[in-house]
Amino acid sequence: MAFSLSKLLGKSSKTETTDSVEAIINDVQNKPFGVSESNVLYAGLNELGGYFFFQTVIVGQLSVKSKVGAELYFIGEDNFKLQLHSDMPEFESEGSDIKGRHVTKIDFAIEESDVKKLEKATLKSIQLIVKKHDIVFSKYVVLDASDEEE
Structure with missing residues (x-):
């Protein structure tokens, strides 16, 4: 999974x-x-040398500089719960040319067995806790079927 930083920062230079x-x-x-309410979570699984990572990019109002890492919680149906810890303790949000918009990249280590559980789970919410920020994301669902690729 790869993210283009220019695409994440915004395509216009207007403020x-x-x-x-x-x-x-x-x-x-x-x-x-x-x-x-004010952030969008982009995410995907990646594997490097036998180690699995859940890569996230948060775009929105979250602006944080951490030296102690973050935690990501997945809550799903049938009492599914999964907690991940950030791979690196230090990370920092980057500003963008759109006022009030920041980009925060955080990678989370995940075990292969948890990857399989996560792929099978029906998620209700994803919670990110970093410093004083506690952000709950709802799973994004495309309402218009014409927006999906065939």
Whole structure:
């Protein structure tokens, strides 16, 4: 999975006073994994040398500099719960040319057995906890079937 930083930062250089989830989704070409009130979560699994990572990119109002890492919680149907810890303790949000929009990249280590459980799970929400931020994302669902690729 690869993210183009220019696509995540926004395709226009204009400044706006407010940024919305809808504007972020329209500006970024990747399909969202989850949405919150003011942030969009883009995510995917990746494997490198036998180690698995759940890569996330949060685009929106989240602006954070961490030296202690983050935690990601998946909550799903049938009492499914999975907790992941960030791979690296230090990371920092990057600003964008759109006022109020930041891009935060966080990779989470995940065991191969948990990858299989996550792929089978029906998720209800994804919770990110980093420093004083506690953001709950709902699973992004495309309502218009014409938007999906065949």
